[in-house]
Amino acid sequence: MPSRWAKEFDLLMKEDEKKAEQESAVIIKDLRNKLSNTSEKIQRLLDVYLAQDIDRETYLKERSKLFSDKKSFEEKMYKLEKDAKAWLEPMQEWLNVASVLAEAAQSNDLSSKKSLIPKIFGSNPTLHHRRIPESVIPPYAALRAACQKFSENEMSFIRVPEVGIEPTSAERTTF
Numbered sequence: 001m002p003s004r005w006a007k008e009f010d011l012l013m014k015e016d017e018k019k020a021e022q023e024s025a026v027i028i029k030d031l032r033n034k035l036s037n038t039s040e041k042i043q044r045l046l047d048v049y050l051a052q053d054i055d056r057e058t059y060l061k062e063r064s065k066l067f068s069d070k071k072s073f074e075e076k077m078y079k080l081e082k083d084a085k086a087w088l089e090p091m092q093e094w095l096n097v098a099s100v101l102a103e104a105a106q107s108n109d110l111s112s113k114k115s116l117i118p119k120i121f122g123s124n125p126t127l128h129h130r131r132i133p134e135s136v137i138p139p140y141a142a143l144r145a146a147c148q149k150f151s152e153n154e155m156s157f158i159r160v161p162e163v164g165i166e167p168t169s170a171e172r173t174t175f
Contacts, residue, residue, distance in 0.1 A: 001098040001143060009095050017088055024084035028077055035073045042066045098143055 001009075045066065049059040097116065104112045 001095075001101060001147070003099070005146075006095060006099040013088060013091060013095070017085055020084050020088075024080045028080055031073050031077045031080075035070060035077070038066055038070045038073065042070070094139055098139075101143075 042063065045059065045062055048054055049056075054062075100112075101116065104116055
């Protein structure tokens with residue numbers, strides 16, 4: 001991968017990381033509010049039950065529902081905090097490997113080429129006539145196609161153009 005492309009992908013990933021953090025922070029804040037409200041409802045339900053304003057069966061039924069909601073909110077918060085940016089690490093790893101490919105192809109260092117083979121062709125490539133058949137893992141196949149189709153200086157395929165004066169695909173009509 002040309003270094004200009006790698007830098008552009010890195011910038012886009014940083015933008016996406018910030019956006020994911022902001023979006024998950026908003027959702028987590030909302031879930032915390034719901035969790036707080038549910039905890040208050042549980043406390044009020046207990047107070048009503050202790051004052052003997054509702055029977056035990058109703059109390060247990062409502063309590064079970066509220067605790068279920070509370071657990072659901074806690075699980076969603078945990079999952080968002082943990083997995084909001086889960087895709088970024090594999091993408092960063094792919095970008096690092098893709099950046100090294102051009103250098104490894106030009107060098108005479110067989111050990112670096114050997115270490116890249118499982119990442120490009122999978123963990124168990126088969127040899128036919130002392131060559132690995134071209135069964136490249138899709139991200140690397142797409143990179144190869146982009147390198148063949150675009151020059152190193154062309155960046156138009158990396159970023160999707162912002163919506164501007166031209167009609168968007170949803171607005172286009174055929175006449």
